Amino acid sequence: MTGGRDEATIDWVEAARVRCDPQALEDLWAAVPEPMRLLCFAESSVPPEYAGAFCHDGTWRAGVDLSQLPEPMRREVAWCVFRIIELGGKIPTPGLSMLVRRLGEVIADRAGRAPASLLGLPVRDWCRQIQHAVHRRRGRLPAATTMNNIRCLLTRMMRLLVTASDTGPWWQRDRWNPVEDNRIPLREHEPMGRYSVRFDRIGTRWLRRGLQWHCKVGLETGSLSWSTVHRRIVAVGEFDGFLGGRGVEGPWLIDGAAGMRALMLEFLGHLRARPVTRGRRTGRLSPASMQRLASDVEQFYLFMTDNKDAAAAALAEPGWRRLGPEHAGFYRRGELPGKPRPRLDGQVIDDDAMTRIMGGLDLLGAAVADGGFGDEQAMRITMLVALLGRRVSEICLLDRDPLLPLSPTAPASPGDPAADGDELGLVAKLRYQQTKIDGGPDTIPVHAEVVAIIREQQQWAQRFLAEHGAPGRTPKYLFLAALMNRNGDRPYSGTVLRNLLTDLAVRLDVRDSTGALVDFNRTHRFRHTVATRLLNSGVPLHVLQRYLGHLTPTMSMTYAQTLQSTAEAEFLRFRKITADGRELEVDPRDLYDMLELDRRTDRILPNGYCLLPPRQVCGKGNACLTCDKFATDATFLPELQIQLVRTTQLITERRATFEARTGHQMGEDNIWLAGRHQERDALGRIILTLGHTRLADGTAGAIRGAGVEARTEAITGKEDNH
Template sequence: MMSVDPVQRASLARPELPRARERNRRDKRDPRLSIADLFSEERARQLWESLPEAHRRDHFDSANMPVDYGEAFTRRTINKSRGWVTQSLSLRGLPEPMLWELAWCIHQQVVDGYSVNTLRLGELRRGLVLAVAHGTPAAQAARSLTALTHEEWGREVRGALMRTNTTANAYLPAWVENGLKHLQDRLAHAYHGGEWWRLNVWNPALDGRIPQREHEPQGRTVANFSQLTTDWFREAAKWWLSVQLSTERYVWSSVKSRLDHLKWLQWYIDEAGCAGPQLVDSPEKLRPWLLGFVESLNSHTAMTGPNKGGRLSGNSRRGPLVTIEAFYRWMYDNRAEAASVLRDRRWAGLGLQHTVLFRLEDKPRLTNQLADDLALEDEVISRIAAGSGVLAAPKDEDGLDDRQAFHALMLLLRTGRRMNEVLMMDFEPLLPLLKTRREDGKEPDGFVAQLSYQQTKITGNDPPTIPVDQEIVDIVRLQQQWAREFIASHGAPEGTNPRYLFLQTKNNRLGLRPYASATFHKRLATLTEKLAINDSVGRAVKISRTHTFRHTRATDLINAGVPIHVVMRYLGHVTPTMTMHYAKTLAVTAEREFLRYKKVTADGRTAEVDPSDLYDMLHLDQRADRVLPNGWCMLPPRQVCAKGNACLTCDKFVTDASHRDELQQQLVQTDSLISRRQAQFTARHGEPMGEDNIWLAGRLTETRALTKVLVALDQVAVHEDGRLRAVRGAGSPDRPQLQEPTA
């Protein structure tokens, strides 16, 4: 951590942070949401009146239970006369506005597809009734669930239990606290009549005003600005990010990552202090203050990730600098409006020095270096597919009992889609590929349908699709069957189809939420441990790195000669640059394999051309005729070969150990050809061909060349680390001496 000059610390004003902390201590408010002042009895009545008439009750039992409530309530008893399974639930004994709030929250839970635990809800009501009747004056005067924080309600319940000696579940206070925490979040958004971004906690699941894409990838669902404890900074950050989100400059996941970046600045403000929005009280102090921030970031110890215990990666240090600079540049451009919207005139005092906070040398260079193990080998893919049944196998058979994860992995392996593109597929993702079937009624071979998917990374107008074969169609149909059975078993009305193909399995009775990526990663990490697959060089294969399947699929397509623009469409890329990342993976692998072997000429000598130069020469002009079945031709591209196919007698011919099998086979075939021709010649002329025979001389030259090449290639030794090492060819000074044969 950077040490701050005491004189500098004394000269920097930091009044906001102590005042904010003192206010929180005095008011004892939930730091996540300022909701106590939002309550309006008139608004509470409106929430109550917004419910369907059959749902406006202070008590539900078998006589008046709405069908959707009966399906959503999880603590149930059988009522044969009514024909459904139900459970009674009472909301009586609470102040009227509190009853309205609770009834509205229950209804929202049901509409959103959640289950309602009537046992916990009944205990929550019981605890609140005790607190209102026997709590402190603050609790007895409460008219709303938001009157106290969830923690204060918990303390009131504990006090009421002690005063009345009431026998209750030992967990009652904790159930009240945990239950109210979520309910107060719902009510805060319902009561908040101002601009949505002024709330400290943004939760799109509870506030429909927050802009989101139709299919937003699952992850952290809440953006919590409370950790920005400096008032002017927090309010400005909320305003900036709300505008970026509303104008579609950022998507929801971008907002959360930018918020994480801004927390670094708050951390430094806590350490070094600041003088409000302008950061320092004079322009000449700004650069030293910012250098202190850069130095603190550079010296910070990484707590997680591959650099744990060491320095933060360059990209991790660059991100906060870029975000903070973008934030201040935008605030400068909108400084007059900021002073008005944020009710803080200090923002109008920003100067040009705030538009470029960091110099180029302050920011680590952005790196996007691809690992060399992103494209998996065919053998590895086959072993993953063969062992993936562990995901679906029952737990008593040492499986994970997760058929959804099994189906999702199969689609990832076969299609090369991103993980969220599979997990967030619509329930019916298949579109017809052909307008008519074959006359025999069977599906055609090859591609039989189009598979649509959620493009969660790149926006576009047309729905993205790829052609798929019958095997993928079968996987989708099996998953659809599982999804229908799942929601039916959790109380969804008959005939209901879920929204997504892969479903969250907790509190998702209508199938409105997709399978969580974090859960999928956890399943694949367990599968990695169980299968323990290594690639051909001994590296452990992490199946949870699902993007390797995408790289593998892309590499296979490019390797098969599929045009780049077709691969672009299949991968859902906007520019060829994105696709060329995968082409680079293939090219680097091919070059590494080419350079792995020693290159020798037709007479067994080491090729004079450096292997790297040879690789470039063979590819710069893209001359396919220079690539031979058993090696390469070094003849310049513009020259014409006069040798025909007599490569083994040409000084432009080179080869390496990767072609040894072809060369050995060619030697055997040539020897066999010589024997047959000699037999034929002898039968016709009564004597064999002499070495001066032009045909035999040519063949013998080839066999001698092949023998020399094979001998040279056989000199390749092996390092102790298992890598191949090439040695020089015949006639070289450092050629290893052959051992004398032993008796």
């Protein structure tokens, strides 16, 4: 066990060791089932329901003899064995046997001076004593690999002991591990529920304790998720580093609103200048990272300001009561970097590249001996992500049986896709875990292909648990973690999947139409691709919104874009008519290019298009209907009809006013009346022509908006004609 991360775990165990309650160890022993209170863990003594949790080798047959240990230590080791099994882990029988023998040698050498409990010495002291005992017997130190294994297992067991025997409030611990401490309130399906968090990285005690209380209250009330807790610790840790050396005395940070304002602007400058220290990126922090860090610190202080009296009482830190309005919001509108609008260019995978990717996914499931990666689950997860456009976490957290009937009259559980109906039709609903958007939809309709993939995975999971799981266990998830999962309650890791896809992307070397590498290990590209294909196939936006599990159309449009081919095809569906009712001589494709290349909104009129070149200025005011640069099509027909009615009504009203004022009728040679007659006649010709004009594809279909199936038919017809 090496590295800074492991050393930090040993330091935490040492700090927590002094808080253990001796009486709690008695309670732990009482929780061990009678059949597991053994002096020797061996093939002949361990009950069958627990035997599968031990590594079966020569050591297992001989057994792990605890008789050489003092009674308290014997109970501690036995409880640790049971606890590891209870959490779904595997007992490394050779390592456990080695550790017990070395502990017995240390106790024998010290002749009554050795502690009777594992918690009697720090991990490092136990390791030094073991090395000395081996050296005395063999004249040499144990191998580095052997010591690493011993240190690893000893740290794991002592971590379990101090976690279980620390009877103080759970939130006051410097490390929160929801796997080992079920008092930590998590959602039923938590994507990051297997990852612990560390508060000991925050050196300032009042700041660390304040953040712990904030996160505790947030988890208990549901206002914070576990992933937000991870993020907030990172942000406050950054803030703690910034405060170092600035003479901050307490939670109020600095006296006066002006000083507070200056301090937090200085923190923002600190973030702007901070270099990236992790990941593949280099240079400064991205605007999104800066915004996230600054906003999390601001939200933390907003909460503490709103609850300053309760915080001061719970933390025994009166300094929190000194928070005021200046702590409730640090930044003004526009001061924090805005989240850049996601660029859709390059996010959508084209059809040729997608075909190659899907054709190469079998490498994920193929055996390693055959040149594959040997992970069938990764293959099926990627297939579902690509077919459905779901997030990776949503697929990894699928229930064991996530399929629902498509309608109340459908079978309770979709079976054989071929027997359920049309293989190309929707045959079931898929229920997924909506862990990102509260209140968002959590079901989507799926085709027979998806049902077949899920049924195949269910069979695989059943075989896996029969071989590796605890007897009688029913898995919680459809896709299962391969390690530490005898109970079937750990989902497949999204990190493992992305690492495999990174290797697969390099091996397949899929290129898009521009020759760029398609990095589909960025799995959100599949989500962009599915959303864009649905939108361009004529799926209404509100349907796309529900399919993606979003609450607003704006969220859905972040993932989808109208393809150039679809936009052009939609424009070309309608014939273009000039002001005198004749068909426009300009090729509609040229007109589309003119409007698209220039993107001039002043050339798009309420009732048509202006064909005046971009660099020329119109000198005719609003006399578009008598201008040779005016063009329109059937999409503007409702506006043109309204304009005709209004023009006719205006002529009638003005002629009546003229007669009332002068006593004479307005003559046909009146310049104003002549102009209005020209406009009315032009409108009549245009409306008459459009009423008898078919679409560019030869059909006379009704005018429809974007996102309807009829649009796709016209596009298909156009493509078939080429």
